[in-house]
């Protein structure tokens with residue numbers, strides 16, 4: 101009966117990782133991974149996370165009972181405060197519905213599933229390019245997927261005009277997916293002025309706004325700065341779907357901690373929305389997992405721990421920006437043809453280098469440097485030992 105099932109090609113990101121792992125070359129460099137690495141190239145357990153885990157392990161009140169379907173209350177409340185700001189009127193008026201999810205991906209899946217079920221429109225807009233899982237989730241949901249122009253690959257900048265034009269042509273009620281900060285894969289975010297224009301079009305066309313928010317604090321090292329666009333949209337009276345992930349900013353990748361927050365026009369509506377989100381959670385994973393959410397809730401609700409977490413965040417974001425600057429400096433010193441200013445205009449973990457697929461292939465085949473076919477590199481994979489080697493690799497593929 102199932103003999104006709106075709107083989108599905110490997111996930112693009114994890115496929116590159118497999119090839120890297122199989123490569124025996126001693127100089128190989130992995131610039132494909134979307135996870136933080138130290139200057140020694142190792143994963144980093146944040147000291148505040150380790151300390152919290154040790155304390156939780158000693159806590160006799162901890163057990164392994166099911167959590168509520170929608171998750172830990174202390175986690176949900178602090179997640180909403182983190183993204184909206186503690187003094188947000190949405191919080192003061194209790195106008196939001198939040199559920200704990202299995203990572204940022206779970207938040208996206210539940211939020212989009214809700215919209216697929218309840219929105220009058222089946223049209224969903226994604227930026228070109230975007231995180232590939234957006235497309236996959238919407239495809240699984242049977243949504244009508246459309247794209248809006250986002251990045252100009254020839255000029256290495258935001259395609260402001262194209263983006264606004266495409267959103268302006270969106271049918272009323274469509275959902276537009278935005279990356280709240282540190283756009284993946286390009287690392288190129290709209291400026292404040294551009295965000296304002298985007299907000300105007302969304303209002304003009306009555307679009308539903310879905311914010312994928314996977315990098316708060318990880319991008320600039322400043323939690324409030326990274327939440328600027330989200331808070332601006334809220335101030336302008338928009339209600340948002342916000343998918344938060346704690347994978348990057350807490351380094352809790354495999355604990356799968358995320359939160360979906362939906363802001364609503366009234367507390368009554370928020371309760372109804374929450375009840376419906378809980379139905380979706382119940383039918384997909386039933387109850388969320390405890391460990392990671394407990395760590396996040398503990399840290400976010402304790403001022404001293406919160407301050408320490410911010411320090412840890414800075415360590416990561418500072419190293420990433422140093423690597424960004426260092427790569428740029430090396431390319432300038434080598435005299436690599438082209439304008440590399442876009443490297444510095446981009447933020448966060450990723451950079452869209454502008455390398456073309458054939459150049460990426462040479463980088464990998466000849467130099468054993470692994471990056472995405474799109475030319476995206478993860479700055480986390482760079483360190484003081486491999487920087488020169490990577491810069492020379494880029495220089496050679498561009499000049500030969």
Ligand code: PLP
Pocket residue numbers: 134202203204205206231279284312313314345346347353356357358
């Ligand atoms: N959204 C974007 C843009 C991402 O880059 C990622 C992770 O790489 C996610 C969502 C999902 O995060 P999580 O691992 O928490 O599911």
